[in-house]
Amino acid sequence: MVSFIPSIDLTKYATTIQGLTPKELSYIGVVHAQVETATLDSAFAYLYETLKLYQTYFDVSKLDLIDDIVSLLDSGASKVFVSSLQLERLKAIENLDFDRVVLAISGERRDEIIDTISGTSVGVYFHAVKDAEIVEAWLKEYGTDRPDVYVSFAQPSSEHLLKVTALSAISITPATLLTVDTEANPTLISVATLLLANAKSDRPDGLFTTLVTDERGIALGLVYSNAKSVAESLRTGRGVYCSRKRGLWYKGESSGDIQELVRVELDCDQDCLCYVVRQKGRGFCHLATPTCFGAYRGLSKLQRTLQSRKESAPEGSYTSRLFNDPELLNAKIMEEANELCEAKTTSEVAFEAADVMYFALTKCVAAGVSLEDVERNLDLKSFKVKRRKGDAKGPWAQKLDSQNGASQEPEEKEILKEAASVPKGVHDPAGLQNGRIQMRRFTTATDSLETISDVLKRPSQRSTEKIMGIVKPIIENVRTRGDVAVLDYTHKFEKATSLTSPVLKAPFPASLMRLPPETIEAIDISFENIRRFHAAQKEEKPLIVETMPGVVCSRFSRPIEGVGLYVPGGTAVLPSTALMLGVPAMVAGCKRIVLASPPRSDGSITPEIVYAAHKVGAESIVLAGGAQAVAAMAYGTESISKVDKILGPGNQFVTAAKMLVSNDTSAGVSIDMPAGPSEVLVVADSTADPSFVASDLLSQAEHGVDSQVILIAVNLAEKELQAIEDELHTQANALPRVDIVRGAISHSVTLVVKDIREAMVMSNQYAPEHLILQVKDAEQVVDLVENAGSVFVGPWTPESVGDYSAGVNHSLPTYGYAKQYSGVNLGSYVKHITSANLTKEGLQNVGPAVMQLAKVEELEAHRRAVSIRLGL
Numbered sequence: 001m002v003s004f005i006p007s008i009d010l011t012k013y014a015t016t017i018q019g020l021t022p023k024e025l026s027y028i029g030v031v032h033a034q035v036e037t038a039t040l041d042s043a044f045a046y047l048y049e050t051l052k053l054y055q056t057y058f059d060v061s062k063l064d065l066i067d068d069i070v071s072l073l074d075s076g077a078s079k080v081f082v083s084s085l086q087l088e089r090l091k092a093i094e095n096l097d098f099d100r101v102v103l104a105i106s107g108e109r110r111d112e113i114i115d116t117i118s119g120t121s122v123g124v125y126f127h128a129v130k131d132a133e134i135v136e137a138w139l140k141e142y143g144t145d146r147p148d149v150y151v152s153f154a155q156p157s158s159e160h161l162l163k164v165t166a167l168s169a170i171s172i173t174p175a176t177l178l179t180v181d182t183e184a185n186p187t188l189i190s191v192a193t194l195l196l197a198n199a200k201s202d203r204p205d206g207l208f209t210t211l212v213t214d215e216r217g218i219a220l221g222l223v224y225s226n227a228k229s230v231a232e233s234l235r236t237g238r239g240v241y242c243s244r245k246r247g248l249w250y251k252g253e254s255s256g257d258i259q260e261l262v263r264v265e266l267d268c269d270q271d272c273l274c275y276v277v278r279q280k281g282r283g284f285c286h287l288a289t290p291t292c293f294g295a296y297r298g299l300s301k302l303q304r305t306l307q308s309r310k311e312s313a314p315e316g317s318y319t320s321r322l323f324n325d326p327e328l329l330n331a332k333i334m335e336e337a338n339e340l341c342e343a344k345t346t347s348e349v350a351f352e353a354a355d356v357m358y359f360a361l362t363k364c365v366a367a368g369v370s371l372e373d374v375e376r377n378l379d380l381k382s383f384k385v386k387r388r389k390g391d392a393k394g395p396w397a398q399k400l401d402s403q404n405g406a407s408q409e410p411e412e413k414e415i416l417k418e419a420a421s422v423p424k425g426v427h428d429p430a431g432l433q434n435g436r437i438q439m440r441r442f443t444t445a446t447d448s449l450e451t452i453s454d455v456l457k458r459p460s461q462r463s464t465e466k467i468m469g470i471v472k473p474i475i476e477n478v479r480t481r482g483d484v485a486v487l488d489y490t491h492k493f494e495k496a497t498s499l500t501s502p503v504l505k506a507p508f509p510a511s512l513m514r515l516p517p518e519t520i521e522a523i524d525i526s527f528e529n530i531r532r533f534h535a536a537q538k539e540e541k542p543l544i545v546e547t548m549p550g551v552v553c554s555r556f557s558r559p560i561e562g563v564g565l566y567v568p569g570g571t572a573v574l575p576s577t578a579l580m581l582g583v584p585a586m587v588a589g590c591k592r593i594v595l596a597s598p599p600r601s602d603g604s605i606t607p608e609i610v611y612a613a614h615k616v617g618a619e620s621i622v623l624a625g626g627a628q629a630v631a632a633m634a635y636g637t638e639s640i641s642k643v644d645k646i647l648g649p650g651n652q653f654v655t656a657a658k659m660l661v662s663n664d665t666s667a668g669v670s671i672d673m674p675a676g677p678s679e680v681l682v683v684a685d686s687t688a689d690p691s692f693v694a695s696d697l698l699s700q701a702e703h704g705v706d707s708q709v710i711l712i713a714v715n716l717a718e719k720e721l722q723a724i725e726d727e728l729h730t731q732a733n734a735l736p737r738v739d740i741v742r743g744a745i746s747h748s749v750t751l752v753v754k755d756i757r758e759a760m761v762m763s764n765q766y767a768p769e770h771l772i773l774q775v776k777d778a779e780q781v782v783d784l785v786e787n788a789g790s791v792f793v794g795p796w797t798p799e800s801v802g803d804y805s806a807g808v809n810h811s812l813p814t815y816g817y818a819k820q821y822s823g824v825n826l827g828s829y830v831k832h833i834t835s836a837n838l839t840k841e842g843l844q845n846v847g848p849a850v851m852q853l854a855k856v857e858e859l860e861a862h863r864r865a866v867s868i869r870l871g872l
């Protein structure tokens with residue numbers, strides 16, 4: 001427990017001309033420093049050099065980038081002192097331990113404190129305070145049960161420092177004003193006095209019970225101290241205590257078993273000291289054992305033995321062989337690690353783990369690394385904010401193949417778990433049957449209709465209520481707080497913490513769409529095919545019908561003025577979706593095209609999407625995803641322009657947000673359709689090539705764990721079914737997204753039917769997003785299609801041509817909505833207006849019917865609008 005922290009100037013600490021030297025600072029174990037952009041490099045260097053010595057508290061309130069603050073924390077800074085704006089930004093960062101954050105606030109603005117930090121473990125730092133009374137008043141007002149309170153004074157004095165220490169606040173004082181040798185520096189403040197300012201002995205003789213430990217925290221013995229011995233210890237950098245019989249006691253003075261001082265600490269209630277020391281000679285105890293409780297045990301003992309063997313190992317001893325033969329040592333580490341992996345019982349695990357540790361420590365000692373170094377590394381790793389996924393790598397990753405879903409992200413795992421609970425048949429939830437990636441098989445001839453309709457259900461989605469509960473506040477926040485809220489969510493969900501504007505406006509700089517020529521060519525080809533197919537959907541002239549002589553009705557279309565196009569970017573970046581949504585908007589003549597897509601963690605948008613946006617003439621790209629992007633386009637913000645219709649697929653958060661904003665009449669926005677997790681249904685007969693069929697199923701299975709793929713096998717024999725299953729297993733295992741595929745396959749099925757008619761009844765009932773016909777006379781089978789988003793006909797039409805380049809649209813209804821919705825097409829971007837145009841003769845012809853119906857409805861003004869004209 002510290003009561004004061006020396007503060008250093010990062011650019012000068014090593015050359016301090018007065019005050020504490022770096023070594024003396026290390027006895028206190030904590031250092032504070034102000035970091036500015038200009039001293040950022042020094043801060044990292046300082047951390048690197050001093051990690052072994054002290055905890056470092058950095059005042060970063062003047063830094064511009066949140067990323068720099070996170071990097072400092074990641075590099076081992078113990079705490080950061082931040083501004084309230086920075087604190088708000090840091091709240092978006094996952095895994096951040098707020099015990100490591102302190103809000104820096106000037107004394108006058110203390111009223112803001114409670115609001116900003118309530119409900120958090122964030123500490124408070126009053127800087128440049130004039131006198132201790134301000135702190136006292138604040139503590140009285142808000143109570144003393146807050147986490148740490150830090151104070152620095154505009155003009156620090158011994159009196160001020162002792163006063164805040166008495167208030168249990170921690171003072172931050174320039175190291176140049178402190179000394180461990182008051183005799184030599186009478187004008188400076190004594191470290192020993194500050195250290196013991198709040199200490200109170202619980203002994204009648206006034207001495208402090210003092211625990212002495214090594215750097216690993218192993219107790220060496222118990223002694224006593226007083227103010228003088230502490231001051232002497234700090235001055236000499238040695239273990240100096242107060243013997244109850246002999247007074248001041250310089251440990252090892254006569255025996256030579258001296259101690260180097262590492263750190264002095266007080267316990268939680270400040271009545272006991274702890275000295276961390278490096279013991280020299282035979283040991284701490286007068287009996288010449290390392291500790292007063294006997295010899296070292298366990299890892300410490302092993303380390304001592306190995307260190308002494310390294311210095312003088314008996315010729316021919318095994319340890320000496322290990323030190324001299326690094327390859328043997330490496331082989332032993334691997335052998336023992338393998339045995340540990342295979343150990344099952346508790347005693348086997350303990351036995352094998354001990355072997356691993358023995359060889360690992362031998363390697364450390366050989367390399368001059370101590371257990372203390374290893375433990376410091378462990379502590380440092382626990383500081384990491386940006387955690388690695390922790391997946392196995394290289395050959396170890398392949399070993400994980402049999403442990404399905406092991407590398408799945410938590411969210412995918414959750415979906416997988418839910419998905420696993422849906423279908424009833426006997427199957428492995430991870431998409432495996434007998435260790436193979438394989439869909440479950442059902443047959444209409446033997447399985448009941450109930451079973452079949454059950455297994456054809458889409459994977460369960462998280463409850464709409466739960467999703468709505470998450471999405472509603474996001475929409476409300478964006479509606480009321482605009483850009484700030486959009487940015488907050490982008491920092492949170494996309495981790496794009498450096499992003500400062502939520503929108504990228506056209507013209508887009510060429511530097512943001514630099515692409516290899518082959519990608520440009522592919523985009524250009526796809527663009528042109530999509531453009532052609534959608535341009536052909538244009539209604540060239542208005543529809544005109546003369547319903548009665550002189551009564552002419554017509555219908556014409558006009559583009560929707562502003563459209564917002566959502567391009568998903570969660571599990572995969574989909575520039576093709578930017579084309580599928582943007583090209584028809586351009587062809588329809590929409591005046592304002594706004595694209596939205598989640599940015600990458602560095603705040604940028606994938607250049608393919610920027611290029612697509614440029615090609616379709618988009619006015620801007622909203623750098624946000626999920627519900628926040630939808631809300632921003634529906635209501636508009638300071639920098640994002642409001643649109644009239646939102647189109648595009650997305651996950652459940654996106655779909656829920658689209659539904660919510662379209663139901664809000666004040667938003668005045670419509671949407672295209674519910675387009676969720678991708679799906680495909682393949683109808684295959686014995687003419688189909690098993691490898692083609694498997695590849696089509698997998699192409700949609702790889703979209704996400706919540707995708708579903710269905711094979712309707714038309715009268716296939718066991719051998720033919722197996723050929724497809726073999727292909728699916730082999731091809732799936734070769735895919736980079738095999739983990740996702742496993743998830744999707746776990747709720748995917750093969751349904752064996754007797755003929756093509758039955759196949760199409762099943763397919764129409766399922767209403768797939770994509771329907772692939774790999775059957776004889778496929779073109780004629782199209783006549784039997786009643787419900788589907790898009791159909792792919794014959795062996796040479798993989799679904800992926802529709803996803804990218806054929807010209808058809810890939811933004812299609814899923815979840816069975818193909819029964820009532822069309823996929824995105826030119827009509828999605830226009831509205832139809834009708835008009836009526838009558839001559840006098842026409843009114844004479846139709847007028848009587850109008851007047852009679854108005855009379856029936858008792859709407860006299862309606863009737864008169866006709867009678868006045870006709871003079872009746």
Ligand SMILES: NC(=O)c1ccc[n+]([C@@H]2O[C@H](COP(=O)([O-])OP(=O)(O)OC[C@H]3O[C@@H](n4cnc5c(N)ncnc54)[C@H](O)[C@@H]3O)[C@@H](O)[C@H]2O)c1
Pocket residue numbers: 470493494567568569570571572574577598624625626627628649650651653654675676677678703704707769810811812813814
């Ligand atoms: N039907 C179609 O035409 C079609 C076309 C392309 C893609 N898709 C589907 O679109 C979907 C795209 O989903 P995606 O996740 O990859 O990308 P996405 O862009 O739809 O979703 C990512 C966003 O979800 C939000 N989000 C994530 N977790 C959240 C949480 N816990 N709380 C609140 N918001 C959260 C974040 O804002 C993030 O930006 C896939 O299912 C894919 O199959 C469908």
Ligand SMILES: N[C@H](CO)Cc1c[nH]c[nH+]1
Pocket residue numbers: 574576577677678679700769803810811812
């Ligand atoms: N198959 C998806 C629609 O369900 C679209 C897509 C984009 N990229 C690849 N595929």
Ligand SMILES: [Zn+2]
Pocket residue numbers: 678699700703800803
């Ligand atoms: Zn696809």
